[in-house]
Amino acid sequence: MAEKEKNIYGIMAEFDSADELVAASHSTFAEGYRKMDAYSPYPVHGLAEAIGFKKSKLPMLVLIGAIVGGVLGFSMQYYASVESYPLNIGGRPLNSWPSFLPITFELTILVAAFSAVLGMFALNGLPMPYHPVFNVPRFALASRDQFFLCIESKDPKFDRKETKKFLESLKARTVVKVDP
Amino acid sequence: MAEEKDKTKTESPFIEPGHTYGSITDKISSMILTRKTPLGWFIGFGIAFSLMMVLLFSITYLFMKGTGIWGLNIPVGWGFAIINFVWWIGIGHAGTLISAILLLFRQEWRTSINRFAEAMTLFAVAAAGIFPLIHMGRPWLFYWLMPYPNTMNLWPQFRSPLVWDVFAVSTYALVSLLFWYTGLVPDFGSLRDRAKNKFAQKAYGILSMGWRGSAIHWHRYETAYLLLAGLATPLVISVHTIVSFDFAMAIIPGWHATIFPPYFVAGAVYAGFAMVLTLIIPLRKVYGLQDFITIRHLRNMAKVMLATGLIVAYGYMMEAFTAWYSGSEYEQFMILNRMRGPYAPVFWALIICNVVVPQFLWFERFQSKVGALFAIAIVVNIGMWLERFIIVVTSLHRDFLPSSWGMYAGTFWDWSIYFGSIGLFFTLMFIFLRIMPAISIFEMRTLVKGSKKKIEN
Numbered sequence: 001m002a003e004k005e006k007n008i009y010g011i012m013a014e015f016d017s018a019d020e021l022v023a024a025s026h027s028t029f030a031e032g033y034r035k036m037d038a039y040s041p042y043p044v045h046g047l048a049e050a051i052g053f054k055k056s057k058l059p060m061l062v063l064i065g066a067i068v069g070g071v072l073g074f075s076m077q078y079y080a081s082v083e084s085y086p087l088n089i090g091g092r093p094l095n096s097w098p099s100f101l102p103i104t105f106e107l108t109i110l111v112a113a114f115s116a117v118l119g120m121f122a123l124n125g126l127p128m129p130y131h132p133v134f135n136v137p138r139f140a141l142a143s144r145d146q147f148f149l150c151i152e153s154k155d156p157k158f159d160r161k162e163t164k165k166f167l168e169s170l171k172a173r174t175v176v177k178v179d180p
Numbered sequence: 181m182a183e184e185k186d187k188t189k190t191e192s193p194f195i196e197p198g199h200t201y202g203s204i205t206d207k208i209s210s211m212i213l214t215r216k217t218p219l220g221w222f223i224g225f226g227i228a229f230s231l232m233m234v235l236l237f238s239i240t241y242l243f244m245k246g247t248g249i250w251g252l253n254i255p256v257g258w259g260f261a262i263i264n265f266v267w268w269i270g271i272g273h274a275g276t277l278i279s280a281i282l283l284l285f286r287q288e289w290r291t292s293i294n295r296f297a298e299a300m301t302l303f304a305v306a307a308a309g310i311f312p313l314i315h316m317g318r319p320w321l322f323y324w325l326m327p328y329p330n331t332m333n334l335w336p337q338f339r340s341p342l343v344w345d346v347f348a349v350s351t352y353a354l355v356s357l358l359f360w361y362t363g364l365v366p367d368f369g370s371l372r373d374r375a376k377n378k379f380a381q382k383a384y385g386i387l388s389m390g391w392r393g394s395a396i397h398w399h400r401y402e403t404a405y406l407l408l409a410g411l412a413t414p415l416v417i418s419v420h421t422i423v424s425f426d427f428a429m430a431i432i433p434g435w436h437a438t439i440f441p442p443y444f445v446a447g448a449v450y451a452g453f454a455m456v457l458t459l460i461i462p463l464r465k466v467y468g469l470q471d472f473i474t475i476r477h478l479r480n481m482a483k484v485m486l487a488t489g490l491i492v493a494y495g496y497m498m499e500a501f502t503a504w505y506s507g508s509e510y511e512q513f514m515i516l517n518r519m520r521g522p523y524a525p526v527f528w529a530l531i532i533c534n535v536v537v538p539q540f541l542w543f544e545r546f547q548s549k550v551g552a553l554f555a556i557a558i559v560v561n562i563g564m565w566l567e568r569f570i571i572v573v574t575s576l577h578r579d580f581l582p583s584s585w586g587m588y589a590g591t592f593w594d595w596s597i598y599f600g601s602i603g604l605f606f607t608l609m610f611i612f613l614r615i616m617p618a619i620s621i622f623e624m625r626t627l628v629k630g631s632k633k634k635i636e637n
Contacts, residue, residue: 025395038395041201041370042625048399058403062411076327080335102344102422106351109415113355113408117362120404124397127389134392140373142393143366145201145625 009132013172069111196471231603268308274452275301443495533563
């Protein structure tokens, strides 16, 4: 087991295509590395799974948001019409639930949509203006047409020389260290 | 970058061959970052901005004098404000349809127009939102529409379609904004990395939230985007349904009809696609985007327009049929008054614009001729405005009691605010084109060959 590296964030390899990146990610995972991340200019299917990502909590969050929105929406109208300010109009029922449905529906969607977007950003840890990977000059191409794989130094198996050699063996275009 | 790898030849027909990830990125980001702003932009922006000034001036005068400067009076208490509101909201709907519903149906051709259409939605909703606000006698008390604990111990009337409208439209505006911004985040990242000057780098950096394209981020991002699309789809239908309830819940002849929700939703999509075509045809020319927005896109949009136009035509037919079949004297009178009364020319103009002219779209000749499509789209835009005019005005101006009949026409200020709102819409659109990617860069990359298939090791 290599000793922990403190003055380096990780080692990054650059690939020319999504296929190469996915293949490299699989090999890296098989090699026993766990603390790593892959970067691509568009969503590549199967890539997150290749680096060991299991299942997103997001759909559950959105469901909870939807339920909260719906329940709040209906109870607000119920409270206003039955408890807070009951109006007797020709003996019609105070809890006239069919006419409460449009607002209940809209609030369900509203809270669910906010949970989807805010939940996605929160789980992703964004906004994060500074991140070590931006120190690599060629990383600017990750938002254009290049694909990157970064093994982080907090991985227990990380060793500056060994990891670099391993990544080079994956036929990466370039392999560079990432400053913290 | 100097080295242009030819690793990726495109195969999708929705993008001209020869594009790579890099060329797509460079072309779209150059519209904002490096290319000289085309002359057409300055001319268009100048006109739109002047019209927006007309809007500001008119609204100022309106706030000074009150709604008496409009043509509103009893019996026609709903005039241009509600017509314009429904017209603008309807236009917005095509944007959500393109970005959400076509995404769920996996229609790849939406990719090059969805960003643009979403922006259109947002700005159309902004233009729509003005009208209910300025239609209030005391617009500064608009917040009374919202439920909040207040010293009057009062609540909004939750059983009123007008209050439903407040919730529907504000939800629609917020969700459209979220959808649009979420789609933009990775592209802001691309712009941040391409931008040369410090200010642009900072601004796009902040807007991109530090997006770095991590695989796990993309995974959650796609989940969120798909869920948003799933939420926006019923939302967009509910919004125009609720807008139609503003009419259908009333007992006014011609309004109290069960066909209104589907008929309004179809009309909204119809008007919206007409507006997308109106905007996108000059845009692709001025910016030279014919390789991204191909004739196939235009033809697809023409087909959607034709289909929704036919639904709308069916709606007109059923309105007449139901009026006759109902046996109600007032309903029957209303429809005859529409066709033969003082507003008959408007009604027949609407039929020509919305039912007759779009029939040209059956022919491939017209679907793929850009000029003809543009002309038809403009005609449909006008037709849909006339439709709302007919629905609002003819039902109100002669209802139950002949003693309370009256006529309605817009005044100068009605028209100046209407045209001003078009100015506002186009001003926002032009600013958007200048500072944000009008075509989704990262989604265009997925159209390039090999990016879609799932790769197993």
